[in-house]
Amino acid sequence: MTITDIAKISGVGVSTVSRVLNNHPDVKSETREKVLGIIKEYNYVPNNSARILKQSNTKNIGILVKGVFNPFFSAILKNISTSVENAGYTMILQHHNNPNDLDTLVGFIKEKKLQGVICLGGNFVDIREESFDDLDVAIVLLCVNMKTQKAWNSFSTISIADDVAAYEATNYLIRSGHRNICLMLGDQYDLGVGQIRYEGYKKALEDNGIKVREDYLIYGEYEVTKAYETATQFLKAHKEVTAVFAISDMMAIGVAKSIVNLGLKIGDDISVMGFDGMDVAKYYEPTITTIKQPKDEMSKLSVELLFKLLNRKTKNKHIILDVELVKGNSTKQI
Amino acid sequence: MTITDIAKISGVGVSTVSRVLNNHPDVKSETREKVLGIIKEYNYVPNNSARILKQSNTKNIGILVKGVFNPFFSAILKNISTSVENAGYTMILQHHNNPNDLDTLVGFIKEKKLQGVICLGGNFVDIREESFDDLDVAIVLLCVNMKTQKAWNSFSTISIADDVAAYEATNYLIRSGHRNICLMLGDQYDLGVGQIRYEGYKKALEDNGIKVREDYLIYGEYEVTKAYETATQFLKAHKEVTAVFAISDMMAIGVAKSIVNLGLKIGDDISVMGFDGMDVAKYYEPTITTIKQPKDEMSKLSVELLFKLLNRKTKNKHIILDVELVKGNSTKQI
DNA sequence: CTGAAAGCGCTTACAG
C-alpha cells in the first residue's frame, strides 16, 4: 500500500492524497472525506522514511543514555517520553558505554537525522563550541559532568551543582560529629557526575581539616546489590568509620542493609547519606537522608528547553537547579 | 554531504561509495581506502531514511510500553536496549496509555516500519491470529494479559502464570493464618496483569472459604507514594486487616512504610507481600516477601526469541516462566 | 572491479 495505490483507488492524484495526509487546508472537503475513507479502509500508513527523505524535518528526538540505567534516569525518561510523543515527535532511545561521549553523540545525531537530543549522563571532556557546527540540532545535556561552564551557545545544559551538593552532604555529616566518612561512588573510572561529587566530598573534608583517605573510596556501581556487598566488606575492615555517603539512593539502601546485617543500627551506629531524592529514600525504614535532585523540574525543563531551541524561540542556556538536603533518620549526631 | 558529494570528491561513482559503505567485498582495496579516507575526512554519515526507503530492512526494533514505567520495566529495558544495539538495530521506544493496545501496536509497526517489536504491558483483548497478517514483523508480548493462551502463530508471548503466582502469594498468607487480606492493585481500570493477579487472589480466598470483599481492593498506581497514602487511609479504617498483598514491590514498600508510621510493626502486626522480586525488596528492612519474576530470563529470552523470529529460525512460541515465592520478614504467621 | 540509471514512496513548487 503506497500513496500511489491510495490515489488510484480514490480516483485522485497523489498530491491530493499527500495534502489530505498532511492536513493541508486547500482540499475540497468532499475529496478529503473520500480519500480519508479509502485510507481507513485499507489501513494505509505513510512510509516514514520517504517522508523524512523529502522533508528535512525528521521529527526524531534522540535520548542518549550513558552508562547506568538507574531508576533515577527512568523517572526522567518517562516524563520526557510523554512530552516528546505529545508533541508528535518520535523518541529514539540509545544506550551506550563508549568512552568518547562526544563522538557517540555526533554519530547518533547524524545517523538518525535528529532534530533534537537529550543526553543523560556522561562527561563530555572534549566538547567545544564548534563541536556541533554543521549539525543544526537542539542539544540538551542533563546530569552531565560539565566542569567548564562557559557561556557556550551551541548546546544547553541543565544540571545541579554536583560539587556543592556533595560538599553540603559531607559537611552535614561532619557537623553531626563524623570524621571518618567513607564515600561510595559508582565505579573507579566514572568521569561523569561521580567525579564532581567526589571533589565536593574532598573539599568538605579538607575545609574541616580531615585527611582524605584513598581507601575510604568504595564503589557500588549504582546498584543496590553491589553496594551491599562492597559496604559489607568495607565496614567489616573499617570499624572506625561512622558514616557512609553514597552518591545514589539505591546504593545508600544497599549500604543501610549491610549495616543491619552486620548487627549494627542504621543512624545510631553508622550514618548513611544518599543522593538523588528518590521516593524510595523517603519510604525506606528508616528514612534515608539524601540530596534531593529536582527531577520533575529537570525533565520538564529539559523538554521545554529542547522544543524552544527547536523552534528557535530561545538561545542556548546553562541552567543550574537547586538541590535540597532532605533529613531522614539514617544519619545521627554523634 | 551526500553520497554524490563523496563520490565526486573521491573521483569514483556513487555505486562504489555505496559498496564501500555496505562492506561489499568486490571493491579494490585501494579504492576502498581512498573512499574511506574521504568519508572520514568529511565526517560523512549516510542518510538513514534514504537507505531504509530502498532496503525493506529498516533494522528498527520498537519497544511499546503500556501505562506504568515502573522500575521493573526499566531493568528489562536496559537489557533489551543493549542487545538490540549490539545486533546493529535501532531501538525506538514508545510509551502509551491508549485503551486499544492492538491498534496502537499496529500503527506503531507501520509508521516506523518495524522489523520487530516487544510490548511491555497491556491487555490485547481483541487480538486475533489475523491481526498481523499483512505486516511481516516479529512480535513478542511481555508482561501482558493473555487470557486466551491459544497456540497462535502470528506472535509470541513470554509471561508468567500471573493468576497462579497471585494464588500462591495469597495462599501463603492464608496458610500463615491471615483471613482478612487486602489486595493492592495498580488502578481500577487495569485490564492487564493486574486483572489476572486479582483473579488468582480471588480464587485463593474462595478455595479457602474466605469471602471476597470489594472494599478490600485498593489502588496504589504502581507508585510508592500513592501506595503509602492509600494504605494509610485504608488501614486506619480497617483495623481487622492483618495482611496486605501489593502486586508490585514498590507499592509493597509504600504499604510497609504506612504500617510503621501508623505505629505498627511490619510483619508482627500487619504482613506485607510484594510482587516482582526487585532487588530493593531484598534490601528493604525488613526484607519484603515477594513473588520473584525471572526478569533477566524474561529480557534475555524476549530478545533472543525476537531475533530468531526475525531470522525465521523459529516459529512463534508462547512461553510461560516460573516464578518463585521469596520469603522475607515482612510476613509473619499469626 | 566499476559506473550509469532506475526506482524506493513520499512532498512540494508549478501550472492550471
Add this chain to the structure above:
DNA sequence: CTGAAAGCGCTTACAG
C-alpha cells in the same frame, strides 16, 4: 481546489 513532474539520498540489478 487539483494533478503531473521533479527530486530527496540512497541501493541494486545491469552492463561492461
